[in-house]
Amino acid sequence: MELANAKAIIMAGCAIGAGLSLIAGIGPGIGEGYAVGKACEAIGRQPECKSSVTSTMIMGCAIAETTGIYGFVMGLLLMLLAPNLFIGKL
Amino acid sequence: MDSISITGAKIFFEIPIFGGIPITETQVNSWIVMLAITILCLVLTHDLKVRPTSKRQIIAEWIVEKVTGLVSGNMGERFTYYAPFICAILGLSAFSSLSSLLGMYPPTADLNTIAGWAILIFCMITYTKIKTSGFLGYLKGYTEPFALFTPFNILSELGTPVSMAFRHFGNIVSGVVISTLVYAALASASTLLFGWLPGILGKIPFLQVGIPAVLSVYFDLFSSCMQAFIFSMLTMLYIANAASADE
Numbered sequence: 242m243e244l245a246n247a248k249a250i251i252m253a254g255c256a257i258g259a260g261l262s263l264i265a266g267i268g269p270g271i272g273e274g275y276a277v278g279k280a281c282e283a284i285g286r287q288p289e290c291k292s293s294v295t296s297t298m299i300m301g302c303a304i305a306e307t308t309g310i311y312g313f314v315m316g317l318l319l320m321l322l323a324p325n326l327f328i329g330k331l
Numbered sequence: 332m333d334s335i336s337i338t339g340a341k342i343f344f345e346i347p348i349f350g351g352i353p354i355t356e357t358q359v360n361s362w363i364v365m366l367a368i369t370i371l372c373l374v375l376t377h378d379l380k381v382r383p384t385s386k387r388q389i390i391a392e393w394i395v396e397k398v399t400g401l402v403s404g405n406m407g408e409r410f411t412y413y414a415p416f417i418c419a420i421l422g423l424s425a426f427s428s429l430s431s432l433l434g435m436y437p438p439t440a441d442l443n444t445i446a447g448w449a450i451l452i453f454c455m456i457t458y459t460k461i462k463t464s465g466f467l468g469y470l471k472g473y474t475e476p477f478a479l480f481t482p483f484n485i486l487s488e489l490g491t492p493v494s495m496a497f498r499h500f501g502n503i504v505s506g507v508v509i510s511t512l513v514y515a516a517l518a519s520a521s522t523l524l525f526g527w528l529p530g531i532l533g534k535i536p537f538l539q540v541g542i543p544a545v546l547s548v549y550f551d552l553f554s555s556c557m558q559a560f561i562f563s564m565l566t567m568l569y570i571a572n573a574a575s576a577d578e
Contacts, residue, residue, distance in 0.1 A: 299557065300560075300561065300564065303502075303557055303558070303561050304498075304561065306498075306502070307494060307497075307498045310497060310498055310501030310502060310505065311497060311501070313501050313505055314497055314500070314501045314504075317504070317508070321337075
């Protein structure tokens with residue numbers, strides 16, 4: 242009974258943690274939206290720079306995405322790896 | 332409803348030395364990718380002439396010109412000799428990710444592959460740093476701006492390969508996971524909507540036709556090429572940065 246309770250608590254903790262780790266997606270969302278908005282402004286001001294602005298923006302967006310990806314990877318690890326890791330030891 | 336499973340690479344067999352070295356799908360698929368790139372290179376560079384007469388040679392020259400221009404534009408003229416390495420990283424990453432279009436398990440969806448590349452690049456960065464400022468100068472670089480910063484400098488140094496590996500891995504694997512989830516969701520949705528149709532007609536997953544292709548264009552085509560480009564871009568920037576740290 243004790244062991245089953247501990248397992249249930251671990252599973253629940255991992256699931257809640259995985260859900261919470263996806264909050265990290267907020268930051269890149271705001272950041273990328275801001276970057277795209279600024280890029281649109283820049284293109285509106287200087288339409289002849291469109292191609293270089295667009296490529297720089299995509300590059301920057303992909304790098305800004307990194308923190309969100311970290312959250313996703315952590316969520317994945319919590320879902321797939323952590324339960325086996327802890328429950329295997331019990 | 333079918334249960335969905337998101338699995339890692341399958342283990343094909345184990346080499347029975349050193350306690351068993353597993354040969355996984357990742358390794359086999361990256362061998363296939365390497366073979367494909369080698370064959371492509373052989374085909375493109377076969378029978379070169381001073382005046383290009385074939386379309387093949389024009390494509391090969393275009394690739395060399397573009398990569399050389401990219402490298403010398405981002406790293407400076409004196410680092411143009413890095414162009415073959417950058418092109419190799421770019422091609423290997425792009426082809427590995429794009430292999431998921433053929434239904435293969437993409438080698439870049441395994442953290443080990445990209446961690447290997449990131450460690451290689453970390454060694455190159457460290458080598459460049461030691462070469463530019465000497466070993467003592469390299470060690471002294473950790474105490475900039477003053478000695479209290481040493482732990483943070485070490486941490487940020489170790490963070491470079493980790494962040495490079497996780498960025499690439501996370502992008503590819505998020506595509507795999509989301510595609511699998513959407514595929515499963517469409518299957519159960521079409522069972523729900525069209526399950527009442529008689530006979531075999533009710534068993535065809537109508538919603539799975541076409542809709543996953545849109546996702547595939549973004550995750551497989553766009554994201555793969557983007558991540559390959561970003562990985563090689565960051566490699567260039569880090570190495571160029573390491574060389575110019577002392578000036």
